[in-house]
Amino acid sequence: MDHSNINCSGHGAEIEALLWRQQELVTQLRALILPQLHDVDSGSAELALHLFDDVIGCNTSVVSKLFSARGGASSEPVDDKSLVRKNSTSTTTTTAHDDGMDEILEQQTMHSRSAGRKRRRNEGKRSRSLVTNVPDYDGHQWRKYGQKKINGSQHARSYYRCTFTERNCPATKTIQQQDKDGGSANYSTDVNGDEAAKYTVVYYSDHTCKTSDNMSNNNIADHQPNLVDIDFPSTGKTEIFTADITEWETELDVPALLEVFNNSLLNWEVIC
DNA sequence: TACATTTGACCGGA
């Protein structure tokens, strides 16, 4: 891509938004395909997961490289609070009590608690928010570590972290079902005409566990991808991509998949 | 028995 052709001051924001939209759609496609693919061939599912993550990673890099020169004005959907959070060094001072043993025990308790606590909140972490009907399966393994009733919301928010925290994977996510009375726009209808609940999913940080976990369990040597030719009419070129689709392409009903994408059931939104 | 989930308490930022 010729970066010089991108006018960041003009259409930059629009291009950036489109790139993020693309990324969210790929994420959506991943969530849609992987569960089906996993039932057919877990090996292919793992490879597809890796490919999807690579695509998303490439997209993120493109956005970062193209717009990093805009003085940090990237519209990457990060947590707003992180932008206004000051770099405070103040610490909470413990009120001094003179209650002998009780105070010592209390201080020890307080110390052990605070020492065990890691950095609070998701300040400074990258975040990506989206709305989906299928919040659970996104190709990663999550462990729920909390649930909280949120003010003004009918449903509690669930907190998840990556199962592989022992590998220092910092990825976390929150899932919150959208309120039903917030208008029909927040609810889509499924194939039966029933209202399908929509969930706001916010991902924090990136997975650092996937390469060691997902790929190590599969014999990549036995999983040689096939080459796929894709024509680009705009450039007149034919690019060769690697993909392993022969094993599952017959299992997936592609026309139905496209129809689903046109259906409001998968009306994803990007929350910036 | 090991691992996952639930849930009330704790903590820190606003």
Add this chain to the structure above:
DNA sequence: TCCGGTCAAATGTA
């Protein structure tokens, strides 16, 4: 003081 994110003991489950 309120609110939301996290901790960790209790509980559930395979």
